[in-house]
Structure formats: structure tokens, C-alpha cells
Amino acid sequence: MMLSVRDLKVSFRTDDGLVRAIDGVSFDLEEGEILGVVGESGSGKTVSLLAVMGLITDPNAVIEGSIRYKGRELVGLPARELRRLRGNEIAMIFQDPMTALTPVYTIGWQIAEQIQAHQRLSRSAALDRVEELLAEVNFPNPREAMSRYPHQLSGGMRQRAVIAMALSCNPALLVADEPTTALDVTVQAGILDLVRKLRATHNSAVVFITHDMGVVSELADRVMVMYAGRIVERGSRSELFNDPSHPYTRALLGSIPPLTGDKPRRLPAIPGSPPSLLRLPKGCAFGPRCPARYEPCDAGKPDLAGGSHAAACFRVAQA
Amino acid sequence: MTGTDQPILETRALSKRFSIGTRFSSEGRRVVHAVDNVSLTVRRGETVGLVGESGCGKSTLARCLVRLYDITDGQLLFDGDDITAKSLAELRPVRRRLQMVFQDPSASLNPRRRVGDLVAEPLRVHAKLTSAGIRERVAELFDLVGLLPDHVGRYPHEFSGGQRQRVGIARAIALNPDLVVLDEPVSALDVSVQAQIVNLLADLQDKLKLTYIFIAHDLSVVRQVSTRIAVMYLGSIVEEGPSEEVFSAPAHPYSQALISAVPVVETTPSGRRKRIILSGDVPSPLKPPAGCRFHPRCPVAKDRCRTERPALVEHKSGRKVACHFPASV
Numbered sequence: 001m002m003l004s005v006r007d008l009k010v011s012f013r014t015d016d017g018l019v020r021a022i023d024g025v026s027f028d029l030e031e032g033e034i035l036g037v038v039g040e041s042g043s044g045k046t047v048s049l050l051a052v053m054g055l056i057t058d059p060n061a062v063i064e065g066s067i068r069y070k071g072r073e074l075v076g077l078p079a080r081e082l083r084r085l086r087g088n089e090i091a092m093i094f095q096d097p098m099t100a101l102t103p104v105y106t107i108g109w110q111i112a113e114q115i116q117a118h119q120r121l122s123r124s125a126a127l128d129r130v131e132e133l134l135a136e137v138n139f140p141n142p143r144e145a146m147s148r149y150p151h152q153l154s155g156g157m158r159q160r161a162v163i164a165m166a167l168s169c170n171p172a173l174l175v176a177d178e179p180t181t182a183l184d185v186t187v188q189a190g191i192l193d194l195v196r197k198l199r200a201t202h203n204s205a206v207v208f209i210t211h212d213m214g215v216v217s218e219l220a221d222r223v224m225v226m227y228a229g230r231i232v233e234r235g236s237r238s239e240l241f242n243d244p245s246h247p248y249t250r251a252l253l254g255s256i257p258p259l260t261g262d263k264p265r266r267l268p269a270i271p272g273s274p275p276s277l278l279r280l281p282k283g284c285a286f287g288p289r290c291p292a293r294y295e296p297c298d299a300g301k302p303d304l305a306g307g308s309h310a311a312a313c314f315r316v317a318q319a
Numbered sequence: 320m321t322g323t324d325q326p327i328l329e330t331r332a333l334s335k336r337f338s339i340g341t342r343f344s345s346e347g348r349r350v351v352h353a354v355d356n357v358s359l360t361v362r363r364g365e366t367v368g369l370v371g372e373s374g375c376g377k378s379t380l381a382r383c384l385v386r387l388y389d390i391t392d393g394q395l396l397f398d399g400d401d402i403t404a405k406s407l408a409e410l411r412p413v414r415r416r417l418q419m420v421f422q423d424p425s426a427s428l429n430p431r432r433r434v435g436d437l438v439a440e441p442l443r444v445h446a447k448l449t450s451a452g453i454r455e456r457v458a459e460l461f462d463l464v465g466l467l468p469d470h471v472g473r474y475p476h477e478f479s480g481g482q483r484q485r486v487g488i489a490r491a492i493a494l495n496p497d498l499v500v501l502d503e504p505v506s507a508l509d510v511s512v513q514a515q516i517v518n519l520l521a522d523l524q525d526k527l528k529l530t531y532i533f534i535a536h537d538l539s540v541v542r543q544v545s546t547r548i549a550v551m552y553l554g555s556i557v558e559e560g561p562s563e564e565v566f567s568a569p570a571h572p573y574s575q576a577l578i579s580a581v582p583v584v585e586t587t588p589s590g591r592r593k594r595i596i597l598s599g600d601v602p603s604p605l606k607p608p609a610g611c612r613f614h615p616r617c618p619v620a621k622d623r624c625r626t627e628r629p630a631l632v633e634h635k636s637g638r639k640v641a642c643h644f645p646a647s648v
Contacts, residue, residue: 040509140599154600155373184372184536185580186597192582193596211510214582241584255514257543259566259583266521267543269514273479289511 001068002205003029003052003173008065010044010051012058019277021047023229024065026304031172032203034195036220036237038210038252040274044229045209049175052207053092054082069173088118091166095178097158100165101150107134107161108146115168133164137194156187163194170202177209192219213256217241225249228275228285230301235309246311247292284314325399327498327530328361328384328417333393335376335383339605351604353379355554356393358631361498366524366531368545368562370538370577372601376554377534381502384532385419386410398497415445418491422503424483428475434486435461435471441493460489463526465519481512485519492523498530505540517543538581542566550574553604553612556631560638570634570645573613611643619644 010022022044029035039045050056052067054074067074069090074082086092094100101110111133112126121129127146134142137160150158159179166174176195180188192215198204208219216223217237224234225246233246244250254268272289281287283298290297296314304312311317335354342348354376361367369377382388384395386402395403402413421427428437435457442453458468464485475483484504491499501520505513517540523529535541541548545562550571558571569575576595597616602608608615614624623643631641 040511156600185538185582186372186576187600188582189580189594189596212582213510213584217584218582252511253584255511256584257514257517257539259539259542259578259581263543266518267514269518270511271515273481273512274509 001028002031002070004066004068005048005052006066006068008048008051008067009063010047010056011062011064013060013062014278016278021229021277022051023301025226025229025231027224027231027234029173029205029207031205032199033222034199034206034208034220036208036210036216036223037226038213038216038223039226040211042228042274042277043226045226046177048226049092049177049207049209053086053090053175054079055092087114087171088169089171090173090175091169091171092175092177093159093162093166093179095181097155097162098150100162101158103150106147106149107153111146111161111165111168114165118169129168130164133168134161136167137161137164138190139164156183156190159183159187159191160194163191167198167202171204172202173205173207174198175207175209178211179208180215181210181212188215195219213253225252228280229277230285230312231304232286232313233311234304239309243309245309245316246313247290247315248286249311251289251291284312325363326360326396327363327398328359328532329394329396330357330359330384331394331396333357333359333380333383333395334391335379335388336391349605352554352607353604354383355607357554357556358393359549359556359559361530361532363497363530364524364528365546366533366544368541368548369532369534369551370536370541370548371551372577373536374601374604375551376604377551378502379554380551381419381500381532381534385414385417385500387419411445415441415494416497417500418494418496418498419500419502420484420487420491420504423507424480424487425475427487428483430475433472433474434466434478437475437486438471438489438493441490445494456493460493463492463523464489465515479512480508481515484508484516488516488519488523492527492529495527496529498532500532500534502534503536504533506535506537513540520544538566538578539583550577553601553607555612555641556639557613557641558639559631560635560640564638568646570638570640570647571613571642572617572619572646575646576618611641 006026008022008025011018011020025048037045051063063075108130111130115121115126115129130146131142134145139145180191195206199206210216220237222236223240225232227248233249244253251270255270257267270289275285283300284302287293287297292315302312302314304310305317334356337351337353338348339351340346340349357380371377383390390403394401397413397417438457438460439453442448442456461468466485505516533544542562548562548565549556550558552573558574569578576597579595599616610626611624611629614620629641629643631639634640634645
């Protein structure tokens, strides 16, 4: 097992009290596997992966649970050790590529710096490697692109440059947080292809965070659906899309307008909006919006129950 | 729903150009052709969807249509009346019939004012109503968009994104407009909330006999709401036609690539569609390519496309396409 997360809890001390952003998340990831994490804003998908990367530096954050990477416990690991892992073994790409690029250096300079931070290479060898990487992410003219500054590139090219940077050390694990959300669909298609290629050539494991069910169904081997800081359903792609069992997953899939075939007169919408983490309902967090809610749902929070395909729902458990 | 013959809005060869830079900047003064020669007819009661990648000019076009931008060239007709060059004062009676909803409700609502006030504002400006009349109308509007009566005293930050967009919609329909231009109205919302707003817009259209121009980058949402769609590329319309037909059988190679790139939930692996991946990026509108503007990325481009720019012409009944070699549909 490459990555094994057990009962991860992340809380933040705020003026309004303790906010539990992640409430007991457990998952495993194998080599060469693509895990899709879906959820709406505030569902905890980003925070849980930031915790895995050791990137929650907020002094008001409390992280509990266990995160094992290749058998090694990451929770409580000194910053120095974590830094050695990040970039080298584990890489991350974000929604906005400008957060990962500095505007004052050229693309070539930045990627070469990243390579030299982790590998003993001469400057010219590092620059050659940059050219290779940019060609790999489909830059038509990599040498020329290396002398460009980030503002001179389009959004899609910037994101590809960040991916080249993330791939520079052949990471065993790539965490991608909504990397295509700000991009056009035509550009997105190319980025998804790159992620698939990375898995095929380096057998890297990928965690892909998105709110787009379509993207997940095209890319992921396994899927995890999050709501209000908990996993509500997980399973293989076909289990989740052919046979969704949690009412939230079903409702979410149902509310997406179809691109082909008959269009419904009205979309089956989910009432209400995602809850604030400060004011979570007492029982199941989805309860107030759930069409299948009954008495047990108000009493306690359902646990994730089942084998490879599991759902956190009293109704499903009872059936 | 099909409209009557009288178009509510019509553009004739409308163009919008921006000058950027100064004569002191390194490249000197340059001109961006943001919207280039767009002729579009919108009939009463229909919903026209505008789609295209970022930078294709769809938002600029939307802003020209409500005269938030001045029009560089061409004509804009609203209900048969030429409003291309009308002054602000002359525009006032038109404005109440022509409204707009913006993408980000938290940016378009003043955070220091109560939402009841925000919805009342257009009524104060345009409608001759007493303060009791305004209160009554605001309550009616709140009910219409699915907000509770006691929400009037709250501030925008006290609402979720979906509710804020309802406030934006209430403001836009306050004066009983004929046409509402919706620029990415659901893009900033959570997936589970998008469907509510899409349904609300459909209900309002039925009840108030509204005409919509709907802009979104999410093609499945556009397909859901639109009766007709126009696909834009680099400032021009490259294909136009009934939404169902364009989605099921796009004729322009760009429309084909765009529609094929949308990731959809496939339950059967065999049902996976063939994907056309375009090479390169959208060229800069500062230096649009010669000939057909799509030719450098087009998988079927021929010599003629490199020199001669295709016009948007009727390809089949009700469908227009700007391509020398459109797919047979």
C-alpha cells in the first residue's frame, strides 16, 4: 500500500469555536491507481489532501489520525523530512497555476530550480531536463517557452508548466486539486490525457480532487464522495456510477443536465445548500436535504459501512 | 417553445474593438477585435445560449447587447428600435426592459446594503411607486425567486451563493423586463445548487414570458436551458442553430471539438464518445490568423481555409455555419 490514511481529523480553532473540517476520513491508495475525490465547496476534499501533504501550517489547526506513506508515518514528521518527500516523491498541483509560479522568473528558471533542489544535476543538465519535460506536456516549442515569464503564457500553458514541474522528479504520488476547473473544456481534455499518460509511463498514483462528476468518471479507478467533512460513499468507478447508493451521490448525479438524449423539463434539484461546518446538524449532515431521511438520521452520524463499495447511510445499511 | 416572428433583439454586423497600450508602450497602440461582425437575431420567448472558450468574446458581446459597452461598429436593435448610439438619457426607458444577471453575485451586490434595499433600487429609479408599493413589490419578487419574506433585512454575506444569485435575479426581473442577459449565472455555484437556479430561471421564463440570452461555459447547462445556441470563436459566431440539432450533430469542426471535449458520466464503457483534442491554444485576438480564424487548430483545414475567411451562411434550414467544409448534417 502506497498511501494509507486512517481516521484523519482536522479541526481549526476559530473565533466562532472549534470547526471540524475533516471528521474521520480513511482511505488507501495503491501504486498506479487514480483516486477521484468529489465534493462541493466546504466538503473537506482539499483540506484532507493538504493534511496528507503536510501543508496545513495554520497554528490553529489540530490534526489527528494517521497518514502512512510507504509505511512511514507522516503525521508529526519534522518539516525538513517532509520537505524532502514533497516535490521528490509526492507532488501537488493546484487549481490556480499562478499560486505555484513566481511572476518574476522565467518558466525554465523555475522548473530547473525545482529539479536542482531535489537532484544533483548541473545547471545545463537541469535545463535540458526542463526542455524534455515541457515537450512531454505538449509545449510546441519548449526551448522558446523556457524563456517566457508566466504572464506571457495562456492559462492552459501555465497549468501544463506547473504539471511539468510536478513531474520533474517522477513523483510516485501526484495530488491534483481541481487542476482543470479554471480551464476551458478543450484544454481540460488535454490535461486529463497528461494525467493518464503519467500513470501509464511512471506507474504513479494520482489523487484527483474535483467537483465535476464527468471528469471523475473519465479518469478515476476509484471514487470517494465527500460531504461536510466525511466520506459519504466510496467505490470503484463502475460501482459508483452504475449503482450509486448514498442519497447524496444519487441526487448529485441526477441533478446534472444530460449532454445527449432527452432533456428533462425540470432538473431534479437538491433542496437547500451545503451546511456550514459551524452549524452542522446533529445527525447525518445530509439529513436536512435528504429525500430518504427517517428517524435514525436525526439521532447519530452514520458510519461508512460496506466492503469496497461503501456508503455512510442508515437507509443503505438497513436495506 | 418557439417565438413569434418579431425579433426582440437583433444585431447587424456588430463589432467591438478595444485599444490597448499607449504609443509609449513597447508594442505601441494595438487593437483587440473582441467581437467581430456578429449578426444575431433573438426572437421573443426563446433562450439563446452563447458558448465558446474563455476569450471568445461572449461576455463582451453580452455587455454590448445591454449597452454596458459602446458599440464600435454595426447596429443593435431592440424591439425594432435602433439603440446603437442612444444617449444614456434615451436609453433609460430601454434599460428597464433589458436586464442583466452577472456571474458572481457577491461581486455584483453591494455588501453594505440590505438585500431588500438592493432589490428595491431599480424600482426606486424606474418605477413610479410609493414606498408601500415598493415594499409590496419587493415581497412579491422575493416570493417569486424563492426567498423568505424575513430575508429582506439581511445583508448579502448572510446568504449562501445560491440565495445571493436569487437576489441578483430578483433585481433583474424587478421591472418586468422583456429580455434578460444571463452571464454565467450558475458557474460560481455549487453543483447541488446549480439545478435549483436553472429550474428557477425556467419557471420565471414561463411565468413572466421572458426572453433569455444565456452565457455559460458548461455546455450541458446551456443545452438544458437553450432553444437555440450560437458557438463563438475568436469574436465571431461560427455556428448557430436549434440547440438539440447543434448538440447532436455539430457542423463546424470547432463545435465538434468543443462538444466532444465535455466530460460526461458514462455508465457503460462502450458508450464512450470519440474525443477530438485540439492542438495549440486560442490565438490572440490581437493577431487573429488570416483566412478562417480556426484553421491553425482545425483538423480538416485545407488550402482555401488559410486564405479565405468563410462567412456565416445558412447551411440547412434554420442552421448557419461559418466553414468552407462543414460536416454534413
